[in-house]
Amino acid sequence: MSVTRTFVRALAVLGGSLALVLAGFTAPASAEPETPIVYPSGSTVTRANRLGFDACTAPSLATLNAWKGTSPYTAVNMYFGGNNRGCAQPNLTAAWVRNATVAGWRLLPTYFGYQPSCMFGDKPNRYYPSNATARGNSDAADAVAKAQDLGLLPGSGLYADVEHYDRTDSGCRTAVRRYVSAWTKSLHAAGYVAGVYVHQDSGLRDLSESYNWTSYARPDAVWMARWDGNSSLTGWPTAPNWQWGAAQRAKQFQGDHKETWGGVTINVDSDAIKAPVASVARAYEVTSSSALTARSGPRTTATAVRTYAPGATLPVVCQTTGQQVGTTTVWNRLTTGAWVTDYFVSTPSNTGFSPGVPRCTYPGQVSTDSLNARTGPGASYPTTGSPLRRGALAAVMCQKSGSRVGTTSVWDRLADGRWVSDYYVSNRSNTSWSVPVPRCW
Numbered sequence: 001m002s003v004t005r006t007f008v009r010a011l012a013v014l015g016g017s018l019a020l021v022l023a024g025f026t027a028p029a030s031a032e033p034e035t036p037i038v039y040p041s042g043s044t045v046t047r048a049n050r051l052g053f054d055a056c057t058a059p060s061l062a063t064l065n066a067w068k069g070t071s072p073y074t075a076v077n078m079y080f081g082g083n084n085r086g087c088a089q090p091n092l093t094a095a096w097v098r099n100a101t102v103a104g105w106r107l108l109p110t111y112f113g114y115q116p117s118c119m120f121g122d123k124p125n126r127y128y129p130s131n132a133t134a135r136g137n138s139d140a141a142d143a144v145a146k147a148q149d150l151g152l153l154p155g156s157g158l159y160a161d162v163e164h165y166d167r168t169d170s171g172c173r174t175a176v177r178r179y180v181s182a183w184t185k186s187l188h189a190a191g192y193v194a195g196v197y198v199h200q201d202s203g204l205r206d207l208s209e210s211y212n213w214t215s216y217a218r219p220d221a222v223w224m225a226r227w228d229g230n231s232s233l234t235g236w237p238t239a240p241n242w243q244w245g246a247a248q249r250a251k252q253f254q255g256d257h258k259e260t261w262g263g264v265t266i267n268v269d270s271d272a273i274k275a276p277v278a279s280v281a282r283a284y285e286v287t288s289s290s291a292l293t294a295r296s297g298p299r300t301t302a303t304a305v306r307t308y309a310p311g312a313t314l315p316v317v318c319q320t321t322g323q324q325v326g327t328t329t330v331w332n333r334l335t336t337g338a339w340v341t342d343y344f345v346s347t348p349s350n351t352g353f354s355p356g357v358p359r360c361t362y363p364g365q366v367s368t369d370s371l372n373a374r375t376g377p378g379a380s381y382p383t384t385g386s387p388l389r390r391g392a393l394a395a396v397m398c399q400k401s402g403s404r405v406g407t408t409s410v411w412d413r414l415a416d417g418r419w420v421s422d423y424y425v426s427n428r429s430n431t432s433w434s435v436p437v438p439r440c441w
Helices: 003-014 016-022 061-067 094-102 132-150 170-190 203-209
Strands: 046-054 075-081 106-111 157-161 193-199 221-225 249-261 264-277 282-285 292-295 304-308 313-325 328-334 339-341 396-405 408-414 419-421
Touching (some): 046 249, 061 094, 075 132, 075 264, 094 132, 106 132, 132 157, 157 170, 193 264, 313 339, 313 396, 396 419
Parallel strands (some): 193 221
Antiparallel strands (some): 046 264, 282 313, 292 304, 292 339, 408 419
């Protein structure tokens, strides 16, 4: 049993802070609603910006191959666990996850666990105000265990399915908030991004209302069901555009219909996705004629961690910019957390980033109402672009020293090249560097 899984199961039984202490983990000093994600070193957040579909049963690889390039979809949902999951999943294995990823599909993992007591429908396993926190913790623990079994790395977005419910029941609304808060904090403690699937007229409305409440942890992303045929991720009637506004939204805009692509017909819902999805390692080989050294950072002066023989398989998580080696400044992060130069790895490019391999990012929620982004790591640099709003996921790629803000002189470089003070980004520290974010080269 892995350390992470041991920790998560302890968390499910004991709940919150006590479980963190007993499991030997130090909880980051941050409170609701912005709780930090404790990313392990061999992780990254992967984001998708594309159309996707979901089916009750994960499609076969043959179906995905038939739909790839013939349909408008390049992302697919997978119901990977939960005691209310209704369909068998004969195709859903770690090999399916690897092969679908290699084929270019982004995966949207959905966990169909306990449901609100006032849910419309007949799902049997439900939670109430008295046990919603415990159910959220236990579902999160089970979701992490099942995600690990499928090869979904920390940093993956995992979405709790919260079906449509009766908002006239005030106790039930409280229970939903408690469940989602517990789900969020438990996933964060295990290194995963917390998402929720909600109906526009119940879950989304209530989570939007409590977006800034300090009683509950805020989920990182929302996937909203509204079958109006409109794929837009803005202009939603029950949540303003600034909430979950930084690549943190998906929308199920058409439900329960049949589509045929590549000669294969299946029953699907249609989704627009601009949000965190699954992070999955890709296997590549060492191409050098001598042993390749893996290091603690993306530079040749970083501490050597181990070596890989010529032809050895490397589990690559993501890529970032580091010291130039040969024709490239790209470095690969491995599932061990170590780094190797991409120049000696069989990725599709040895001059730049490789298509399909995500950039290494370690987002944290913004903890102020409006955070200016700047052209460099300091308050004297000009502002650029729109400010980040509270709750936005700041896509941190690397960190560098700059002017002091609050308790820290650390600045975060974002995926779009802009800089923000780390003081206003919820992560593992607001006084120093945050593991496992690399230093900017």
